[in-house]
Amino acid sequence: MRRDPISTRRPPPLEGATDLPVMKPFHLPHGGRGAADLWVGAATDRRLGLALGLTLLCWVLIDSAHAQVQADADQTVFQTLVKWTPLMLFGPEGEFGGFTLNILVSFLAMAIGTFLGLWLGIGQVSPIPWLRRVSWLVTQVFRNSPWLVLLFYVMLLIPFQVEIFGEDYDIPGWTKATFALSLPIMANVSEIVRGAIASIPTGQWESAESLAFSRRQTLWSIILPQCVKRMLPPWMNWYCILTMSTPLMSILGVNDGMTLTQNALAAEGRSEFLIPLYLWLMSWFFLYSYPIAVYTRRLERRFVVKQ
Amino acid sequence: MASSSWTPDQPIVALTDVHKSFGDLEVLKGVSLSVMKGEVICIIGPSGSGKSTLIRCINALNDIQSGSITVEGLEVHDPDLDKLALRKKVGMVFQQYNLFPHKTALQNIMMAPIKVLKEPADQVRERARALLKKVRLEGKEDAYPGELSGGQQQRVAIARALAMTPDVMLFDEVTAALDPETVKEVLVTIKDLAADGMTCILVTHEMGFAREVADHIYFTDRGVIVEHGPPDTFFKEAKDPRTKEFLSQIL
Numbered sequence: 001m002r003r004d005p006i007s008t009r010r011p012p013p014l015e016g017a018t019d020l021p022v023m024k025p026f027h028l029p030h031g032g033r034g035a036a037d038l039w040v041g042a043a044t045d046r047r048l049g050l051a052l053g054l055t056l057l058c059w060v061l062i063d064s065a066h067a068q069v070q071a072d073a074d075q076t077v078f079q080t081l082v083k084w085t086p087l088m089l090f091g092p093e094g095e096f097g098g099f100t101l102n103i104l105v106s107f108l109a110m111a112i113g114t115f116l117g118l119w120l121g122i123g124q125v126s127p128i129p130w131l132r133r134v135s136w137l138v139t140q141v142f143r144n145s146p147w148l149v150l151l152f153y154v155m156l157l158i159p160f161q162v163e164i165f166g167e168d169y170d171i172p173g174w175t176k177a178t179f180a181l182s183l184p185i186m187a188n189v190s191e192i193v194r195g196a197i198a199s200i201p202t203g204q205w206e207s208a209e210s211l212a213f214s215r216r217q218t219l220w221s222i223i224l225p226q227c228v229k230r231m232l233p234p235w236m237n238w239y240c241i242l243t244m245s246t247p248l249m250s251i252l253g254v255n256d257g258m259t260l261t262q263n264a265l266a267a268e269g270r271s272e273f274l275i276p277l278y279l280w281l282m283s284w285f286f287l288y289s290y291p292i293a294v295y296t297r298r299l300e301r302r303f304v305v306k307q
Numbered sequence: 308m309a310s311s312s313w314t315p316d317q318p319i320v321a322l323t324d325v326h327k328s329f330g331d332l333e334v335l336k337g338v339s340l341s342v343m344k345g346e347v348i349c350i351i352g353p354s355g356s357g358k359s360t361l362i363r364c365i366n367a368l369n370d371i372q373s374g375s376i377t378v379e380g381l382e383v384h385d386p387d388l389d390k391l392a393l394r395k396k397v398g399m400v401f402q403q404y405n406l407f408p409h410k411t412a413l414q415n416i417m418m419a420p421i422k423v424l425k426e427p428a429d430q431v432r433e434r435a436r437a438l439l440k441k442v443r444l445e446g447k448e449d450a451y452p453g454e455l456s457g458g459q460q461q462r463v464a465i466a467r468a469l470a471m472t473p474d475v476m477l478f479d480e481v482t483a484a485l486d487p488e489t490v491k492e493v494l495v496t497i498k499d500l501a502a503d504g505m506t507c508i509l510v511t512h513e514m515g516f517a518r519e520v521a522d523h524i525y526f527t528d529r530g531v532i533v534e535h536g537p538p539d540t541f542f543k544e545a546k547d548p549r550t551k552e553f554l555s556q557i558l
Binding site for chain 2: 201206207211212222
């Protein structure tokens with residue numbers, strides 16, 4: 001008795017439906033699918049963005065005016081913001097840090113997480129049972145762990161110094177944080193990859209098989225290229241989430257934007273600067289992420305309409 | 308493996324007492340048939356009679372439980388079968404075309420010879436263009452599958468299978484998903500192919516076409532071959548009541 005080649009060679013049936021937002025039925029506000037409706041959707045995006053931006057600006061203005069009244073005449077809130085901006089953006093002199101470190105960490109963690117997640121996702125649809133199970137387990141563990149707990153774990157697990165050829169090298173905290181943040185990204189990318197592969201019709205595997213493609217050739221030259229389009233919107237979504245999560249590393253003493261804002265506040269020692277300074281930092285994150293979010297939504301909409 | 312022992316006077320494809328089940332459902336209950344080189348055979352029968360399963364077993368897309376299948380002496384039922392060697396000999400066209408949507412028509416045709424047979428791209432491109440011409444799709448080289456009609460896509464799929472220079476072609480209800488007006492262009496392509504001497508095994512619902520091109524017709528019902536014969540005798544002098552009933556409904 002032999003087992004059916006379909007069941008042994010093709011990725012196994014996957015439990016549960018895909019969680020890709022792109023695959024869900026999409027309904028535009030007016031129920032239509034024409035170009036006009038798409039334009040309305042884009043305009044809504046723009047209006048929403050404008051409204052949010054203005055709210056933020058008003059908040060800063062009103063609050064600063066308020067603070068100005070209370071503050072000593074020698075220093076306005078605006079002067080304070082300007083004074084601390086270089087530190088909050090680029091870190092203390094001679095040292096790399098600040099908001100730009102948040103962005104750097106987000107880039108690196110995304111790159112590492114995507115690379116590892118791709119392999120893990122492919123592992124999840126492997127014809128080899130043990131590999132499939134291990135990949136599934138790793139994915140589930142890191143997908144369902146709080147990011148902060150992962151951060152603490154990695155910080156404690158990786159030593160503060162390593163000795164290589166008799167010399168001591170420091171491992172900077174931000175590299176550990178980068179690695180820690182890449183773990184949940186890895187797990188979520190793994191799920192994105194698994195879902196995208198599962199969403200490709202089985203006919204694609206069959207026709208490739210009948211053309212004498214090996215499984216590996218089919219995966220890399222036929223299936224995965226078709227997955228890219230489906231994976232892009234959720235992938236970008238996770239990038240935004242990751243960027244928003246980078247201030248978590250301030251809890252572990254990394255000199256990121258959050259830590260330095262706290263330092264600035266401590267140096268000023270005046271509570272009325274608390275809200276303006278944090279708002280200032282928040283607006284940077286907003287300005288960085290919002291365009292990405294808008295673009296992601298546009299991509300999603302485009303792919304849904306095409307399918 | 309006894310692939311070297313095959314000679315053209317033996318059947319190029321031979322099935323002997325093939326049994327196939329999906330779980331508890333027995334789909335093929337002892338099917339035997341043989342096809343000589345250059346022959347065109349059509350398999351007809353009601354839905355769910357196992358026609359598609361039968362044809363898919365021939366290139367090992369489905370595995371069988373017992374019996375034997377040989378293609379040019381290759382033992383398809385052998386667990387150690389070199390599937391790639393088999394699939395280089397057998398081309399297949401599907402009901403749903405299954406073209407690769409991210410590649411152009413020409414790239415669809417060129418992909419397998421380059422990646423699987425490792426042939427030089429220039430040589431393959433020439434052959435692919437000739438094949439597109441053969442299926443009457445000159446000028447559609449750079450069109451993506453989404454830009455082609457169903458009939459055009461299906462003809463690209465035929466050209467794609469032919470690019471591997473197979474000895475046997477399998478057609479699994481290739482016109483079933485097509486608009487009536489595009490069915491003809493696909494059937495003409497298959498007819499050309501048959502006229503060129505290609506061994507063809509077709510599962511089809513196109514009775515007129517089967518009558519015209521087939522050398523032999525097999526009628527399947529509930530997993531067995533009920534009746535078979537050359538088209539003239541098959542359509543005029545069907546003996547089995549099941550065949551008669553099917554033909555009366557369809558003709």
